Amino acid sequence: MLEIVQIPVLSDNYVYLLHEGVSGQTAVVDPAEAEPVLAALAQRRWTLDYVLNTHHHWDHVGANPALKQATGCRVVGFRGDARRIPGIDVQLAEGDVFELGECRARVLEVPGHTLGHVAYWFEADAALFCGDTLFALGCGRLFEGTPAQMWDSLCKLRMLPDQTWVYCAHEYTLKNARFALTIEPDHPPLLERVRRVEALRAQDLPTVPSLLGEEKATNPFLRADVPELQASLGMAGAPAVEVFAELRRRRDRF
Incomplete structure (x- = not known):
């Protein structure tokens, strides 16, 4: 069973330590800073074996070199973006499986925020590490990809089981919630959330983390094909990707 430790860093980032108790292997997801990670490892007497990167942005890979130097760990990332992942050792792509001791993560390609973004889905542990693709009540900005790419990526994540815990990389939820209310101000599940x-x-x-089932019910970016949300935008019957693009435009200006 995967033990997960959440480490707040910078102003609003989350880094995650993943520990598999049988083998004793440990990984860190998207380390922005080295010192908080090394301190958390020392506190638990864990040894770092892997860095798992979801994408190349500095606040997700910034500590790769320092952690490699301090621990000798190996860096894991997307094969298609290897040139932008500092210190990459293990290159993975869609459908590949990463093994942390007895825990297994399937690699999902989810471009949109960047062209080389991936997520790690530990199915047996009901844990999804999705970087900046899906947030609690939100999704990532489209810095490199298109609305169609991001909508496809979100639909891919939306197909995972409702019981999946979504471990995103930022504490943006309150602002995302206030934006969601501008779209569906009378949606009871959203109001309660x-x-x-x-x-x-x-x-x-x-x-x-948040539950994926709750994201499906309340996150406007996962609801672009829901008639009620479309109607609230005055876009009833429009293609879902166009509705998604309008949502993203509005969020960018919010």
């Missing part, structure tokens, strides 16, 4: 998000953030508590 926003109350919980506000209560957590008022106590400086994380809103991540």
Whole structure:
């Protein structure tokens, strides 16, 4: 069973330590800074074996070189973006399986935020590490990809089981919630979720991870093909990718 430790870094990033107890192997997902990771490892007397990168942005790969130097770990990332992943040792692509001891993660290509973005889905552990593709109540900006690419990527993630925990890489949920209310202000599941998000953030508590089933019910970016949401935008019957693109445009200006 996968033990997951959430480490807040920078202003709003989350880094994750993953530990498989039988083998004792440990990985870190998207390390922006080395010192908080090394401190968390030392506290638990764990040895770092792998870095798992979802994409090349500095706040996800910035600590790769320092962690390799300090621990001798191996860096894992997307084969198609290897030139932008510092220190990459293991190159993976869609459908490949990464093994951390007895835990197995399937690699999913999810371009949109960047052209070389991947997610790691530990099916047996109901854990999805999706970087900046899917957020709690949101999704990543389209820095490199197209709306069609991002919508396809979100649909791919939406097909995973409702019981999947979504470990995204940023604490953006409160602002995402306020934006979602501008789209579906009378959607009961969203209203209830926003109350919980506000209560957590008022106590400086994380809103991540979130359940994928709840994202499907409340995240506007996963609902671009839902008639009620389309109607709220005045886009009833429009192609889902066009609705998604309008949602993303509005969020960019929010």
